[in-house]
Amino acid sequence: MIIRKLFNEQCITFSQMNLIYNSRFIWRALSTWTRAYLISRYLGIGTEESLFTRLYNESSKFGDMFSLVFGERFSENFTWLLNEYTIALRDLVSAQKEGNTDGVNKSLERLYSNAAERARLLAQANPFWDESTWRNIFETYLRFTIEMINSFITGDYSNDAEAYDRLTAFTNNIGDYFAQGIYEFLTYTPLKTENLQVHEALNPISFNKISDLRQCITRNQVDAIYSLRMFWFELATWTRYYLISRYKGIGNEDIILARLNKVVDEYGTMLRRIFGDQITEEYLNLIYTHIKLIISLITAQIERNADIAAEATRLLYQNAEQSASFLASINPFWDKTTLRDRLYSYIRSTINESTTFLTGEYDRNIDIFARILTHAENTGNEFAMGLFNYIISKKLNL
Known part of the structure; x- marks a missing residue:
């Protein structure tokens, strides 16, 4: 039996x-x-x-x-x-x-x-x-x-x-x-x-250490961590589909942008389930601003406006610095420098991805997308470790 x-x-x-x-x-x-x-x-x-x-x-x-x-x-x-x-x-x-x-x-x-x-x-x-x-x-x-x-x-x-x-x-x-x-x-x-x-x-x-095996969380907490862990993957995926809609005219641009913003909505909802009122509108606005800046960058590249593209790039890195600082402030198991470096790397890769759409270097474009997905997976793993430790330390119930 x-x-x-x-x-x-x-x-x-x-x-x-x-x-x-x-x-x-x-x-x-x-x-x-x-x-x-x-x-x-x-x-x-x-x-x-x-x-x-x-x-x-x-x-x-x-x-x-x-x-x-x-x-x-x-x-x-x-x-x-x-x-x-x-x-x-x-x-x-x-x-x-x-x-x-x-x-x-x-x-x-x-x-x-x-x-x-x-x-x-x-x-x-x-x-x-x-x-x-x-x-x-x-x-x-x-x-x-x-x-x-x-x-x-x-x-x-x-x-x-x-x-x-x-x-x-x-x-x-x-x-x-x-x-x-x-x-x-x-x-x-x-x-x-x-x-x-x-x-x-x-x-x-x-x-x-082996004692880590004895620590545990609920299934609801697992699902919350999974959603937050996948945020980086979802952000990369839907950003790419938005790039395709802008550069190739494939799909409804507005629908895809709405779906991209929904990724942020779901991210904010899950963050609030874990961190409560610490997740302010100010922080969520940073993420929405990231998307707006990506859109501004794409438009500037399409229109060949180097000044606006440069300014959008500068603001993207500034936005990443602010986001990393905030996340590290609410969870001691997240490191500001590590988060900032990961966000910087993501921005660089996304800019390169957008540029290769513009130039038609599609083989290089696919290589960049593959690196972005690997980076998203690694960032998600790191994010999950910090979330697991935070939930254990706070004895949270979701």
Whole structure:
């Protein structure tokens, strides 16, 4: 008889929190690069080959995680299937662009067959995962992906932001099911040294001492930290989509800007849940000002107005200094210098990203975006560590 060991909603440890985060993030990153690949195929932003390589390489991240938990053989089999999925997706787009209906149908058949095979393999490897559940997950994910393709085919972007939000929200659900299954698998037997090593390997932030494993927070607190952790990723992603709307005329500029501002709204709401009245309108206005300055910079670059671009850049760095100072003042577990340096790096990269849109250097543009996403992930990890320590120290209830 298999005894299930579910997450304790009232006591989730740091390692469990990071397992949940990593499981969500790996699916989110796959979705982000899928969208970037589709943009390269339909809109010509970035070369098809370089974007396909980046999407293909996302499979290796699943392989790394699976090899730690289920072994090399399983990892190789699942990675091969995920690579086949990526190839079938490429062939689907090619067939559609060529008007090859038979090719489209064959590619769709391959994609759904691949989803079934991945579901079967996962269920075989882990008794805590259900084959029908995984199959439904993969088929739903595929349908969302096809929705994106259809918006590019028709040029109707009226619901694009909402559709992408549905996809990213669904990746959270996938990640949660993924994380719970891995946790149950790892804790099916008493925690041994090798199990602890797996926990640490799956955790992007190093454990300082084993006693850290005994500290815990609630599931609501985990979700709040996750939202704040993902702020940097969401900011980078929607800023890019806004850049695409301005430089390429793709999508509704106003809708995308509203979605970008919503990222800040959600960020402020979550900050207030943790820090209360310390989160003032003055600070939130700094973040809204950051977006306004990015818009001013883009407009100045498009209009070739070097003076306004230089002034917007100066104000962006000033804004970053003020933001870092404020965040460090409300949480002793955040370092002002580190935050400032990370914000400075983000601004430099965003300016470079905007410039490459202007010059049409799309391969370099994709490299910059990849660095921005890596930077966002690292910043989010650091942010999460400070939040976890703050909640523990204050014994907060959310």
